[in-house]
Amino acid sequence: MGVSDYFNVPIVGAPMAGGASTAELVAAVHRAGGLGFVAAGYLAPETTADLVRRAAARAPGRFGVNLFVPGADTADPSAVAAYGARLAADADRLGAALGPARWDDDHYPAKLALLTADPVPVVGFTFGCPEPSDVRALRRAGSTVLVTVTTAGEARAAAEAGADALVVQGAEAGGHQGSFEDTYERTTPLLDLLAEVRAAVDLPLVAAGGIACADDVRRVLAAGAAAAQVGTVLLRTPESGASRTHKDALADPRFTATTVTRAFSGRRARALVNRFVAAHDRIAPGGYPQVHHLTAPLRAAAARAGDSERLHLWAGTGFRAADDRPAAEVVASLTTAL
Numbered sequence: 133m134g135v136s137d138y139f140n141v142p143i144v145g146a147p148m149a150g151g152a153s154t155a156e157l158v159a160a161v162h163r164a165g166g167l168g169f170v171a172a173g174y175l176a177p178e179t180t181a182d183l184v185r186r187a188a189a190r191a192p193g194r195f196g197v198n199l200f201v202p203g204a205d206t207a208d209p210s211a212v213a214a215y216g217a218r219l220a221a222d223a224d225r226l227g228a229a230l231g232p233a234r235w236d237d238d239h240y241p242a243k244l245a246l247l248t249a250d251p252v253p254v255v256g257f258t259f260g261c262p263e264p265s266d267v268r269a270l271r272r273a274g275s276t277v278l279v280t281v282t283t284a285g286e287a288r289a290a291a292e293a294g295a296d297a298l299v300v301q302g303a304e305a306g307g308h309q310g311s312f313e314d315t316y317e318r319t320t321p322l323l324d325l326l327a328e329v330r331a332a333v334d335l336p337l338v339a340a341g342g343i344a345c346a347d348d349v350r351r352v353l354a355a356g357a358a359a360a361q362v363g364t365v366l367l368r369t370p371e372s373g374a375s376r377t378h379k380d381a382l383a384d385p386r387f388t389a390t391t392v393t394r395a396f397s398g399r400r401a402r403a404l405v406n407r408f409v410a411a412h413d414r415i416a417p418g419g420y421p422q423v424h425h426l427t428a429p430l431r432a433a434a435a436r437a438g439d440s441e442r443l444h445l446w447a448g449t450g451f452r453a454a455d456d457r458p459a460a461e462v463v464a465s466l467t468t469a470l
């Protein structure tokens with residue numbers, strides 16, 4: 133099936149790893165006529181299987197599962213260690229230890245095997261291009277395959293790997309940029325990127341990044357997208373599993389801007405500018421997932437303590453539109469008078 137067969141209204145509820153994408157959020161987007169996504173990034177295979185079962189029960193026949201494609205182990209250990217030393221004061225203040233700065237593959241092969249053996253309607257990838265043989269196996273199993281791209285070159289590679297559709301992620305997007313490599317700065321706004329990708333490949337496109345109102349949705353559809361993918365505007369909904377601290381920060385007038393930073397995870401991600409970002413952004417080294425694991429206990433402690441100045445407050449540029457109201461209402465408001 134094509135990606136458009138999975139929604140009645142052209143809204144994709146973005147996969148949001150780290151807890152926001154609950155089965156309830158997937159179900160609410162589904163009931164509103166959109167396509168909801170399970171975010172399997174960071175999760176163990178067993179936890180993924182459980183979440184997929186719960187989503188499948190609540191959103192039968194129409195949901196996706198998103199995986200992180202692991203990258204190469206390219207971090208400079210001494211730079212990561214020096215960064216850890218610099219974070220010691222923040223960790224102390226929260227009574228947290230820093231984590232082991234290790235590389236891992238996020239259980240990617242096991243999660244792929246799970247989705248091939250027990251197929252789901254849609255499988256999405258971010259942080260890299262899946263192997264053509266894996267795409268073929270998923271498609272043979274009946275899944276529609278989406279790949280997130282952030283440049284026209286990535287779009288061509290994903291098309292060659294056999295993707296059915298692409299998520300075109302503009303620089304406005306909240307959370308991690310899904311670039312195949314994290315080695316270059318990327319500032320192309322969504323509408324420009326959509327035009328570049330449309331010129332490069334002939335595949336259905338899902339537009340993501342900073343989409344916050346019905347006008348934004350109209351604009352991306354007019355630019356040729358099949359649907360709009362939204363993350364940040366769903367973060368404060370009751371169905372979202374984002375932490376209380378994160379939800380409250382999105383509405384806190386103290387936070388006025390977002391920026392793209394490697395300070396929390398070693399990979400570029402858009403977040404609200406808080407004290408942690410202001411203090412560490414310029415010296416944070418690249419190195420995902422090492423820096424992610426290094427800061428994970430600090431960030432967990434910040435969430436528990438309600439310390440919004442030390443938490444990774446992922447947010448897209450449209451964060452002001454994130455409201456505390458049911459996800460179905462958010463989806464309906466995005467599709468009024470389309």
Ligand SMILES: Cc1cc2nc3c(=O)[nH]c(=O)nc-3n(C[C@H](O)[C@H](O)[C@H](O)COP(=O)(O)O)c2cc1C
Binds near residue numbers: 171310340362364448
């Ligand atoms: C909290 C959060 C977590 C995210 N986690 C993922 C993820 O696991 N996989 C993924 O493909 N994209 C992830 N993203 C990016 C979204 O898929 C999407 O590109 C982005 O939310 C769109 O921009 P917006 O937040 O401005 O709507 C995440 C975004 C946020 C805000």
